[in-house]
Amino acid sequence: MTTARSWWRRGDNQRAEAQAAKDAAAQAFYELDTAQRELEISIETIKAVEQSAEARRALAGFQALKDRIDQVSAAYIRTVDAHDIDRDDLDHGAAGRAIGELNRAKDDLVNVRTELERYQAQTAPLLDRAETQLARLAPAREQAKQALLAASQALDAVRAAGLAADDLAARLAALAPELTKLNEGAAKHGVKETVQRADDIRRKAEAVRAEADRLPEQAREIDKRLVSLRTRVQALGTRAEGVAPVLSELRRRFSVACWQDLQTVPEQAAQAVRQAEATLAEARKARDAQQWAQATAKLATVRQLMDDVDGAVGAARDRLQRLNEVSRDPKAEVERTRFVIRDAQRLAMQGRNQPEPRHARPLDEAVARLDRALAALEGVHPDYWAFLTETAAVRETANRVVSNIREDRAAGRS
Template sequence: MTATPATPGHQHAPNPPFTRPRRAARPVASAARDVLTLAGLPLLAVLALPAAFAGGGTRRWFGGRAESQRAQAQEAKDEAAAAFYELDTAQRDLKISVETIAAVDDSPAARQAVAQFEALGRRVDEASRRYIEAVDATDLDRDDLEASAAARARSALIAAKDELLTVRRDLDRFAAGLGPLLNRAETELARVAPAVERARQALRSAGEALDAVRGNGFRADDLAARLAALAPELTKLNEGAGRHGVRPTVQRAERVTREAEAVAAAARRLPEQAEEIDRRLVSLRTRAQALTTRAGQVEPVLSELRRRFTVACWQDLQHVPDQAAQNVRRAEEKLLEARQAREEQRWPDATALLSTVRALLNATDEAVSAAGDRLKRLNAVQKDPQAEIERTRFAIRDAQRLAMTGRTTPDPRHARPLDDCVARLERAVTGLEAGPHPDYWHFLTETEAVRQTVARVVAQIREERGAGR
């Protein structure tokens, strides 16, 4: 929107209303007549004077009507100028609000508001253009301004003023509808400074925590590298939201805060972490030594299994002694690597190596325990197979009672797998009694599988009844 134009030879301020020089009270010819009459000249000579005074140019006067039209046109011009100034001010104020919304909010509603403001801006420009044309069309301060020209100027200026006022009302209505969007944008904008300050404070705290642990002999090189990587982010925060946008700035500040706080927390945990790694090194070494002793006891267990039971009962355990010895050796090698990593303060490497050692020892423990458990279970079933049979039959009968509760006939989805379990148990019992050297391990695995199937059916029944089916 351009500034208010000035008519030639006369400068106008937009507000308050324009003023213009007052016209002479009487025409020059009338004043000359008075002077010459007093000098004693005849009236006829006086009547001839206007032509003489016109030398070099005079302006024409048209009496009261022309003056009235000029005054009305000037009044219309002042009113139009005031409307133009108020519209320009309103547009500038509203532009700030719309720019605030656009900088923060990228929702469809915000984009629509920006588009509407641009359309209103085009209307403002058009109304302003017509106002300027109306002002420039007529010089209301011309000495020879005719009444008709003043009237036309007044009409044009009134029309320009009305258009400016119409656009101003539409602009006001649009501004009133921006309330919710503007409130959200201002709320988001208000988050910028606190978020940036929190990020700066978090970076300072991280630096102080890092300095403290370094003073205690920890290098903390990885933490220092993480903190240094945040320097470019801090530079962008210092450049401000005006350059990088409100929402990206808030998000960047929050990310810097989280990462800086993580660095500070890791730095404060370093002494505790070192102590924990030292404890785990000692504990795992002790456990590895104990497993070495236990692994040596697997071979006698296997010898007894080979002597008393069929091949199927122990064949899958043949690898346990060799595997246990191999796992313990690998665990000891990893322990040495973990010790070296701890001395070099490579904390993540030390932690990862200790986790590997623990996994190797757990696998070894399970394998060594499996041999002893196998012998124990086989001894029990050889001594009293009926206890395993009754345990399994009880599970089946209990599931069958549950399946019949509240029913006259069982649901085939439940009855069929339970019937299959009964048949499978009977086959296992028959196989146990078939020869002088029963496969007790096959019998135990079959009864275990039957109980697992029964447990799944029971869970299904309870789930369906809980759901009201």
């Protein structure tokens, strides 16, 4: 009686061990299945967004892992089906085999889940990028549509003010095909492409809105510049007419070399004024047609022509003034130049007994050039313009030596 009860207890214990093994395997199967479902959601997210080579390798790796999961899951199910641990006639051997096979099935399930977790960690950066893109999708689409609405409203306001803005309207209309694709959504065009399309639509619509908002002020500015440049053209036309008397005085009082290069200034100035007047009329016509870019370009041309006239007229008057000054007192120009040379010489000698030859030579030559320029004025018809040009060149030489000395000392070369 005692022996029979001992065998019964041993059988009961093995049945319990088998049940525990079965429960552990079922738990491992459940955990693997849950982890797989979660991973498949992540994979679908990556697949919808990422088209990189890295993503393609990751998806290929997932397929291999999925095959492995299917294998161990099928093996687990076969093992459970093969062992009925609840039957009354479960003997010692059958219970032992059930325990061993269920434990192996559980271990395989756990090992594959470890592989799954490792794979999940490796694909985490891809998933993060994909989720970021997905998180941007809805806001990007909404921002694009709001930007289009704002641009459309800005255009309506501009038109209500009497401005056509046809080019802006054309740019906005050109976004219609892209808006259609945006509305078709990521399912057809992909998440990444849809986000990029939304961003592109938003940027272009915002640019249209900004230009539409500026258009009334631009129109006012063009109107103001038309008036201002008209006044300037008229004033410079009058100034250009004054060049002829200036040239007449230059011819009367100074040698040919002093004014020969200015001979064409009156005609060039008059021609530039005429061209400016014609271009200004074209700018007015473009403004009336609301061709803003063309009007702005024409006004820029007028401004450049006026700058040229201003420079040419100013050069003639400046020439006469400078020649008058130097003809009255050439020594003032000489002293001004000698001062620049002496200043350079003092710097070259600073902290030295002898100047550097590469500094001394150009300064010595500058002194000689100044003396020769002054001597050239002793003729019957002195070329005062050549004198002024030479003294300016001499001062430039001295200033260049000063710059070289300072650069050398700053670099520790002297």
